[in-house]
Amino acid sequence: MKKWIGILGGVILFSTATLTAEACTTVLVGKDVSYDGSTIIARNEDMGTAWAKHFVVRPEKSLERDYVSKGNGFKMTLPENNMRYTAMPEWDVSEGMYEAAGVNSKNVSMSATESATTKESVLKLDPHVEDGMAEDSIVTCVLPYITSAKNGVEYLAKIVEEKGSAETNGIIFSDKNEIWYMELLTGHEWVAVRVPDDQYAVIANTLSIQQIDWNDKENVMYSKNLKSFIEKNKLADKAEKASMREVFGDLEEDGHYNTPRVLAGQNIISPSLKHELTEESFNLFEKPDEKVTLPKVEFVLRNHYNGTKYDTYEGSEPEKFRPINVPRTMESHIIQARNDVPEEISMVQWVSMGVPDTSSYVPFYTNITETPKEYQMGTDKPDAESAYWTYRMTNVLTVPYYAEFKKEDVLPVRKEVRKHLDEELAKTDKEAEKIIKENPEALQEYLTKSVKGFSDYSLGKYKELNSDLIIKSTEKTKVDHKKSL
Structure with missing residues (x-):
């Protein structure tokens, strides 16, 4: 390889x-x-x-x-x-x-x-x-x-x-x-x-x-x-x-x-x-x-x-x-x-x-x-779109300041995403049960659209998180400024 x-x-x-x-x-x-x-x-x-x-x-x-x-x-x-x-x-x-x-x-x-x-x-x-x-x-x-x-x-x-x-x-x-x-x-x-x-x-x-x-x-x-x-x-x-x-x-x-x-x-x-x-x-x-x-x-x-x-x-x-x-x-x-x-x-x-x-x-x-297309993408080189690299980059950015970033940034986002996805899954279950009874031919299309929504929400939150982590990481860089300049 x-x-x-x-x-x-x-x-x-x-x-x-x-x-x-x-x-x-x-x-x-x-x-x-x-x-x-x-x-x-x-x-x-x-x-x-x-x-x-x-x-x-x-x-x-x-x-x-x-x-x-x-x-x-x-x-x-x-x-x-x-x-x-x-x-x-x-x-x-x-x-x-x-x-x-x-x-x-x-x-x-x-x-x-x-x-x-x-x-x-x-x-x-x-x-x-x-x-x-x-x-x-x-x-x-x-x-x-x-x-x-x-x-x-x-x-x-x-x-x-x-x-x-x-x-x-x-x-x-x-x-x-x-x-x-x-x-x-x-x-x-x-x-x-x-x-x-x-x-x-x-x-x-x-x-x-x-x-x-x-x-x-x-x-x-x-x-x-x-x-x-x-x-x-x-x-x-x-x-x-x-x-x-x-x-x-x-x-x-x-x-x-x-x-x-x-x-x-x-x-x-x-x-x-x-x-x-x-x-x-x-x-x-x-x-x-x-x-x-x-x-x-x-x-x-x-x-x-x-x-x-x-x-x-x-x-x-x-x-x-x-x-x-x-x-x-x-x-x-x-x-x-x-x-x-x-x-x-x-x-x-x-x-x-x-x-x-x-x-x-x-x-x-x-x-x-x-x-979703983001789950069908990604290689061995970082990109800004694939699901793999979106989530992989969160880890890369977190580890150097793990104790702080994990507690203050990653966990709150992870909890927010999980709460939203649990709620949406429950709502989708109820709607899907109605479709199964009334129009079963439409079920696959509905489920496919629903999981795209789940994916989009989570990816969006993690892309925002990655941006925040980059900014916080940059702020960790020590720079000594001379007051006279």
Whole structure:
């Protein structure tokens, strides 16, 4: 990839780009413990500090059937007609699409991938397939064709068992009823578990599925040879009691890089757990202390060990642990499958471009025909129009004077934007319900126009904020004037 290096206001603006989301954090919330009965899946996509993501709608029947990855040469023949779906591709697709996350017209969601690593000793037994399914292809080749969360696991599993996987990854599927979390363990072995309705998970770049019930067909799925693979290669004393994480995971970097993020996220949602960030183990699923709201999920995704000595902006040991919110977060998304509104408006994809700590989550109904043009723009060079660079610049301008600018400027705007968007979303829901009853053909046009309004409002507020931050930054420059001149 190209290397772009630059500095603005003392903040690194460009960095080496490598096309893999090597450092992401995921939050999954079962419907019984979400504040409104929704299933919620969310993830930060981390890769580069100056690498724009786009947010688009792929129309039905728009994909070429003979699919070839520009990243690793993976090939497959796609079904004849793809469904409409939302996607979050790279601005430059010359090395792959990397569509990251979206929702299809059957109201099935997918977020991929949560990158992880497998022990080299295990990979020697079943190596990754160089031209197998990889992150750049996974959403494009799966999401437009699946009809439920569980079907998503089955669909991807078939591809992996036939063509192999090029990477170790975690993938999330959801619909209004359930969430499934799937891990690709080796070239052909995989495992998936259903997120309990009364629990949640925080996942951070490490294989996280532990002991499974091999006989629980309702809540567990796995590759046909997984058990025999473990037994034949003597990877555990007893396969029935084996932890997939312990058997397959390369956990060498977890103490610094991964586990602290999981523990920090669990401390936010379940303060009663009182984890120390130096703990070495965690449960994949936990019960929250109270119902989980969208702002609580956002707080997890924005976390940088706030208020502790490990705080990456204000702590005394900022490099001790890798935080959830990092400068190279390109986008953060929360996909909400609502059960208290009509099916036609049930799916909302909340999108935060740039670094979520200084950005806003904007709601997008996914039953739309197109996204605002600002979300289809942006490259690796700053501009004044794209959604990515508008929100990215807020972070660049805030960090040099973080304590002051975050509290006095960014937070008030973020709160104002969220209040407005929540109110507008509620109003739009009510009007949309009327349209569904009286003139359903007009619904998509109405929703498309509505999300444009949501986007315009937020972008306008952040452009004003950026102007204010530039002025305040300039005023921080010390100039000694001679009275005689």
